[in-house]
Amino acid sequence: MNFVDTTVVLTGATGGIGQAVAKLLGARGAKLLLVSRNEQQLAQLCQSLGANHRYVAADITSEQGRANVLNKAAELGASVLINNAGVSQFAAFESIDEQAFRASMELNLMAPVLLTQGFLNVGGDTAKVVVNVGSALGAIGFPFYTSYCTSKFALRGFTEALGRELAGSNDRVLYFAPRATQTDMNSTEVNAMNKALGNAVDSPEAVAKALVAQIEKGTKRGGIGWPEQFFAKLNSVVPQLVDKAMFKKLKAIRQFVQNPHSQEQYR
Numbered sequence: 001m002n003f004v005d006t007t008v009v010l011t012g013a014t015g016g017i018g019q020a021v022a023k024l025l026g027a028r029g030a031k032l033l034l035v036s037r038n039e040q041q042l043a044q045l046c047q048s049l050g051a052n053h054r055y056v057a058a059d060i061t062s063e064q065g066r067a068n069v070l071n072k073a074a075e076l077g078a079s080v081l082i083n084n085a086g087v088s089q090f091a092a093f094e095s096i097d098e099q100a101f102r103a104s105m106e107l108n109l110m111a112p113v114l115l116t117q118g119f120l121n122v123g124g125d126t127a128k129v130v131v132n133v134g135s136a137l138g139a140i141g142f143p144f145y146t147s148y149c150t151s152k153f154a155l156r157g158f159t160e161a162l163g164r165e166l167a168g169s170n171d172r173v174l175y176f177a178p179r180a181t182q183t184d185m186n187s188t189e190v191n192a193m194n195k196a197l198g199n200a201v202d203s204p205e206a207v208a209k210a211l212v213a214q215i216e217k218g219t220k221r222g223g224i225g226w227p228e229q230f231f232a233k234l235n236s237v238v239p240q241l242v243d244k245a246m247f248k249k250l251k252a253i254r255q256f257v258q259n260p261h262s263q264e265q266y267r
Contacts (some may be wrong), residue, residue, distance in 0.1 A: 001129065001216055004029035007078040009069065011060055011115070012085030014041040016183025017133070020208035021084065022049060028212065033076055035060065035069050036085070060085060061106040066115055074122040080215070081119045083112035084133045090190050092257055093146045101147050108151035113158055120171055127170035131215055132159045136179040136225060139232035140242065143250060144257050163220055176214055177232075178207045179225035193256040197249060200225060 008025055012018040013034035022032055022045060032053040034042050039057035046055045056072050058065035073081070087107045089100060116130050137145055138152030159175040166173060180186065180194055180201045194201055207224060214222035223229055235242045 001218065002029075003212075003216075005031065006080060007031045007033060007073075007076045008080040008082060009033045009035065009073050009078045009119070010082045010084060011035045011069075011111075012133075013055070014038055014045055015084070015185065016204040017178070017181060017207050017211075018084050019045060020204035021082065021211060024205075024208045024212050026050065026053065030080075031076070033069075033073055033078055060111040060115060061103075066111070066118060069115065070118040070122060073119060077123065077126070078119075079123070079126055080129045080131070081115065082131045082133065082211075082215075083115060085111065086133065086135075086185070088145070088148045088185055090144055090187060090193075090257065092144060096147055104147040104151050105154075108148070109154050109158070112155060116162070116173070125170070127172075129172050129174065129215065129218075131174045131176060131211070132156075133211070134159070134175055134177045136177050136223065136228040136232060138177055140228070140235050143246060143253055172218065172220075174214060174219065175221050176211050177221075177223035178202065178210070179223075179228045181207050189256045193253060196252060196256070 003025055008030045010018060010022055010025070010032060013022055014036040018036070022034060025032060026049045032049065034046055034053065034055040035058055036042055037057060037059055042055040042057055046053050054072065054076065056069050058068045060066050060069060085107060087104055089096065089104060112132055116132075119130060120128055132155055134155050135148070135152045137149050138156040141149050156175055156177075159173050163173040180199055182201050182203050186194070193199075202224060210222065210224040231242060
């Protein structure tokens, strides 16, 4: 697709990936509706991108916040929605309280599901494109990421089911799965773990480039990173092999779970 004069709604716009995507789409000629909870950061980002862009400061886990976004999207004639906002928590399962688990489900799963439903129902017959930003951990269960994996596995399933439901229509739903990225979403412990395990970590700019390229091509499923994509395929076919590989790393991973109440990290 061609982004020139196309209005794109981008949630999680002030995070690392969000800002990189916003800058790239702006350079492609898109008109952006930037969404996050921080109005000051949104205003600064919007100003840095130049004219033709708007923002909505909203908590998209709330009904009113989603309504504010959808109303503005309808007013601007938006035809693309990128569900990028997310939260991650690196912690032992027994230490995660109900509130934290629900917060992960609300932002990573329910917000994009409900925004997608509302977005597809506004604007008449205009063809829509929805992009759900998942994760490599939406296909590979990773220890101490139980809440994150639960929400991202569900988001991937939702995207696949809805995409098949919309087959033959003008609307499309895409799924993009980045791996670890150099953003504030990663805590100090997570950064140390990735370094110790030799996990590759991508720049937000590299992730944004892959995401935008996928939308331009209209590919249903996309991602970035090797061997993560290989392990995702392997996990779907022979999960026992991935079980063994994870078990060998478990002791090394566990030493970085220093704080049983690790703070949630947003993007």
